[in-house]
Amino acid sequence: LVLTEVVRLLALALPITNGAKGIVSIPLPGALSVFGLTIIPDFATLQNSRLAFYLLAVTLMVGCFAVMYRLVNSRIGKLCQSLQQNEELASSIGVNIAYLRVIAYAVSSFFGGLAGAIFAAISQSIYPSSFTVTDSVNFMLNCFLGGLGYVFGPMLGTLVLYFGWDLLFQTGQFQLLIYSGLMIVLMLVLPNGLLSLTVPTRKKA
Structure with missing residues (x-):
């Protein structure tokens, strides 16, 4: 959270980012070709660039999900999960904690x-005010609500919070109060996220 605010203040102060004016007139993504084969066309030549951005976003989402799923179920992923359980115990059996944190x-x-690159390409302009501490808090809430121990957790948390906030709009001035109360209750009742409901609990003998 502190780093987010530091970067925002630097963007306001540095001339390379044009201060509060931000960076505007960002060109649309150009064509991407590999061995003469066009994988991504030039967005500037497309009639429906919004559809192209949608397809690009969906493709990246599926690709990132597949990479993260493979990474979590790899040796490095298992070691990272051991740090989440008990760092001291993991360190005592030879796990390089500093190395895993860097990874x-x-x-x-x-x-x-x-x-961020896709966001800048879609909006074609970027300002320091576009990145606030509130956004960072929401990103963390997405992960906590869905479940930190699940690859699909952040996606589920994002969907629930996004549509849940819109549904609570009907409550008017009580929207934020109800939203905050529900978040506190969910974190107390389901500390491992919503996806923990799908994991069967073992019955005590």
């Missing part, structure tokens, strides 16, 4: 940068 940060930064 996790690098993977998160890669996917975050990919999403």
